[in-house]
Amino acid sequence: MFGFKKKKVVSNAIVAPVNGELIALSELQDGVFSSGMMGQGYAVVPSDGNVVAPINGTVVSIFPTKHALTFKDDQGHEILLHLGIDTVELAGKPFVIKVQEGQSVTTGTQLAQMDLAMIQADDKNPSVILIWTNLKDEQLKLTASGTVAAGEAVAELK
Numbered sequence: 001m002f003g004f005k006k007k008k009v010v011s012n013a014i015v016a017p018v019n020g021e022l023i024a025l026s027e028l029q030d031g032v033f034s035s036g037m038m039g040q041g042y043a044v045v046p047s048d049g050n051v052v053a054p055i056n057g058t059v060v061s062i063f064p065t066k067h068a069l070t071f072k073d074d075q076g077h078e079i080l081l082h083l084g085i086d087t088v089e090l091a092g093k094p095f096v097i098k099v100q101e102g103q104s105v106t107t108g109t110q111l112a113q114m115d116l117a118m119i120q121a122d123d124k125n126p127s128v129i130l131i132w133t134n135l136k137d138e139q140l141k142l143t144a145s146g147t148v149a150a151g152e153a154v155a156e157l158k
Contacts, residue, residue: 013153014140015107017054017081018046018114018128022148025129030085033129038080040140041131042155044148049114052150053105054130055079063088066095069111077157078134083114085125094118108151132157 016022023043028034033043057073067087071079083095094115099105119126132140135157144154 013107014130014155014157015052015054016044016144016148016150016152016154017051017111017130018044019048019050019150020044020046020128020148022142022144022146022154023127024142025131028085028127028129029125033082033085033131039131039133040135041080041129042140042142043127043129045127046114046116049116050110050150051081051083051112051114051128053107053109053111054081056106057104059099059101059103059105059111062097062099062101064092065090066092066097066112069097069099071105076134077132080129080131080133081111082129082131083112083126084119085127085129087119087124087126090119090122090124 026034055073057071060070060072062069065088068082096113098110116126138157142155148154
């Protein structure tokens with residue numbers, strides 16, 4: 001009515017899991033992730049600790065240390081959502097997980113809350129990393145850059 005336009009997120013979009021700065025994996029200070037040896041993906045340096053689902057799918061596993069979750073989407077893609085670098089050493093303390101294994105989620109469903117101050121106080125990098133671990137013929141292409149909002153479409157598979 002007033003001409004205001006909201007950004008629409010399509011149901012199969014790959015969205016930012018947190019508010020923050022979108023970066024390529026190659027920019028991470030971690031050889032395992034930055035080399036792409038685990039798969040294709042991207043990272044977001046978070047500006048707050050609210051973590052949402054980046055895809056429609058099912059939560060396959062939640063690591064006991066709460067620093068990582070895995071998903072499977074409807075096309076069979078396996079996705080690792082890693083909360084920070086070397087945060088496994090924090091034994092789950094800065095993370096509150098809001099979902100359960102086997103739960104279906106849609107883009108934007110709240111998954112977790114991260115205590116960024118606690119992560120940074122332990123000199124850990126809080127970057128939220130997404131890795132597609134089983135892509136064969138598809139390529140992940142970033143469709144956004146710079147500052148992004150949680151739930152905003154940022155990538156697509158081609």
